[in-house]
Amino acid sequence: MQSLPALLDARLRAVTGVDPEMRPATKPQFGHFQSNVALRLAKQEKRPPREVAADIVERLDVDDLCEPLEIAGPGFINFRMRSEVLAQAATAVLEDPHGGINPVSHPERVVIDYSAPNVAKQMHVGHLRTTIIGDCFNRVLTALGHTVIPQNHIGDWGTQFGMLIEEVLDEGIDASALTLSEADALYKRAAANFRENQEFATRARARVAVFQGGDEESLRIWRQLVEISKPAFNEAYRRLGVLLTDDDLAGESTYNDDLPVLVEELEESGVAVVDDGALCVFVDGNEAPLIVRKRDGGYGYATTDLAAIRRRVRDLDADRIIYVTDARQAGHFSQMFAAARKAGFLPDRVSAQHVGYGMVLGTDGKPFKTRDGSAATLGSLLDAAEEVAAPNIALAAIKYSDLSNGLQKDYTFDAERMVQTTGDTGPYLQYAHARVSQILRKAEAEDISFGAVTVLDEPAEQQLALLLSGFGDTVDEVARSLQPHKLCGYLYDLAGALASFYEACPVLKSEGDVRASRLALCAATKQVLAKGLDLLGIDAPERM
Numbered sequence: 181m182q183s184l185p186a187l188l189d190a191r192l193r194a195v196t197g198v199d200p201e202m203r204p205a206t207k208p209q210f211g212h213f214q215s216n217v218a219l220r221l222a223k224q225e226k227r228p229p230r231e232v233a234a235d236i237v238e239r240l241d242v243d244d245l246c247e248p249l250e251i252a253g254p255g256f257i258n259f260r261m262r263s264e265v266l267a268q269a270a271t272a273v274l275e276d277p278h279g280g281i282n283p284v285s286h287p288e289r290v291v292i293d294y295s296a297p298n299v300a301k302q303m304h305v306g307h308l309r310t311t312i313i314g315d316c317f318n319r320v321l322t323a324l325g326h327t328v329i330p331q332n333h334i335g336d337w338g339t340q341f342g343m344l345i346e347e348v349l350d351e352g353i354d355a356s357a358l359t360l361s362e363a364d365a366l367y368k369r370a371a372a373n374f375r376e377n378q379e380f381a382t383r384a385r386a387r388v389a390v391f392q393g394g395d396e397e398s399l400r401i402w403r404q405l406v407e408i409s410k411p412a413f414n415e416a417y418r419r420l421g422v423l424l425t426d427d428d429l430a431g432e433s434t435y436n437d438d439l440p441v442l443v444e445e446l447e448e449s450g451v452a453v454v455d456d457g458a459l460c461v462f463v464d465g466n467e468a469p470l471i472v473r474k475r476d477g478g479y480g481y482a483t484t485d486l487a488a489i490r491r492r493v494r495d496l497d498a499d500r501i502i503y504v505t506d507a508r509q510a511g512h513f514s515q516m517f518a519a520a521r522k523a524g525f526l527p528d529r530v531s532a533q534h535v536g537y538g539m540v541l542g543t544d545g546k547p548f549k550t551r552d553g554s555a556a557t558l559g560s561l562l563d564a565a566e567e568v569a570a571p572n573i574a575l576a577a578i579k580y581s582d583l584s585n586g587l588q589k590d591y592t593f594d595a596e597r598m599v600q601t602t603g604d605t606g607p608y609l610q611y612a613h614a615r616v617s618q619i620l621r622k623a624e625a626e627d628i629s630f631g632a633v634t635v636l637d638e639p640a641e642q643q644l645a646l647l648l649s650g651f652g653d654t655v656d657e658v659a660r661s662l663q664p665h666k667l668c669g670y671l672y673d674l675a676g677a678l679a680s681f682y683e684a685c686p687v688l689k690s691e692g693d694v695r696a697s698r699l700a701l702c703a704a705t706k707q708v709l710a711k712g713l714d715l716l717g718i719d720a721p722e723r724m
């Protein structure tokens with residue numbers, strides 16, 4: 181389905197030969213869309229802009245779409261869509277089997293690396309953001325027809341297991357019987373010992389090599405820690421209502437066997453060179469190299485990521501790879517992508533993007549803490565929101581605040597404000613959906629569709645229809661830019677237009693074709709609100 185601005189854009193482009201930069205009109209009296217193309221061309225051609233605009237209008241044939249064109253102010257061209265064209269666009273959304281979304285003509289295989297909590301540690305607020313954001317990308321790209329392959333790169337390997345295993349052995353506990361919060365406490369005791377006790381630290385370091393060398397006892401404890409962590413992660417996913425399952429797990433340990441082979445290849449090909457005892461890949465723009473093998477022979481986070489990206493291209497056949505982590509890892513990813521390109525693991529035809537997000541702040545402007553002052557876990561944050569609202573509303577509140585600001589920005593976790601049903605919040609959109617559902621229930625209309633005669637004469641009806649026709653473009657834009665706030669902003673505008681429509685246009689009390697058209701407009705809006713919320717991972721209740 182081609183959107184109205186896209187149709188106009190194509191015609192105007194054919195006449196002017198340049199990008200017309202179609203924009204929504206800034207005021208209702210300017211119509212629905214506006215282009216400044218005449219002003220730009222006039223500057224180039226050194227002619228009066230209104231004269232250039234008149235020339236364009238003269239040559240442009242859009243009679244089938246628009247009311248007679250107007251030239252405004254210094255030379256803007258204003259477009260007002262004909263009401264039957266708007267009615268048709270709204271009808272098309274309602275009748276579209278894809279609900280107004282445009283499936284892509286070339287589906288891609290898209291790997292999304294998200295969530296990725298660490299074994300034996302509680303998920304923290306940062307993991308809340310990656311889980312919600314990654315899940316939204318998953319939903320949007322899937323809806324467009326791409327094949328999404330989620331990869332949950334959990335931290336289930338690495339040097340922290342040296343100290344964890346030593347601590348388990350010292351305390352003589354059964355790691356398989358721990359809950360995740362007990363494991364988290366164990367982690368903290370181990371870390372404290374590691375800092376304060378020389379002898380423990382030495383043993384913990386030695387344990388890393390023993391464990392990674394395949395020692396049975398160490399591996400048994402490691403496996404137990406992994407196994408008790410997974411159900412806790414799944415419980416968090418269930419509470420959050422996200423799509424991740426055990427099938428998506430591809431933790432760091434998955435790549436162990438690849439590491440020595442990969443590193444050797446890099447050394448042989450000369451992509452990696454020894455520098456001060458460590459094996460390094462130097463990439464342009466970074467003074468410090470990417471270390472693929474440490475001086476002690478160990479492999480770290482970066483080496484594992486190189487192995488992972490290689491498999492994602494080679495075995496998972498990815499066309500696009502998206503990583504969602506906090507913004508502080510931006511440097512790691514840009515360097516890792518460059519090293520992967522240099523090594524030939526990441527061919528030019530495959531795109532790799534890191535989406536970094538900001539921190540979750542408390543109302544005091546500092547990193548969010550629980551009431552007792554400890555760093556907030558994901559669970560405690562959900563609890564805080566559920567104290568002030570029902571679970572599905574609390575969740576909508578959290579997800580919407582997470583997605584509705586630019587991702588890079590820090591966001592303030594203010595439970596009281598987030599759950600309000602007024603203002604730019606998730607519950608406000610849920611409420612808009614519930615209210616329109618109620619109207620449709622009351623109408624008890626059998627089969628709601630725009631009848632033979634659709635009347636959309638009121639500006640508020642037209643505005644609503646216009647917005648509905650832009651849904652597909654908005655979703656495309658989110659898939660392209662990976663900026664969910666554009667969809668949030670769109671849905672907020674739609675809910676606002678719906679409210680203005682109720683104010684100006686009685687629905688249930690109107691009659692005949694007008695009533696049928698208004699009901700159909702309500703049905704189309706409900707459908708788009710529900711689909712849009714679904715893409716954000718937010719539930720759209722019938723009643724509230």
Ligand code: ARG
Binds near residue numbers: 295296298335488505
């Ligand atoms: N486990 C890491 C963390 O908690 C995130 C891993 C992100 N993914 C990756 N491929 N490096 O920060």
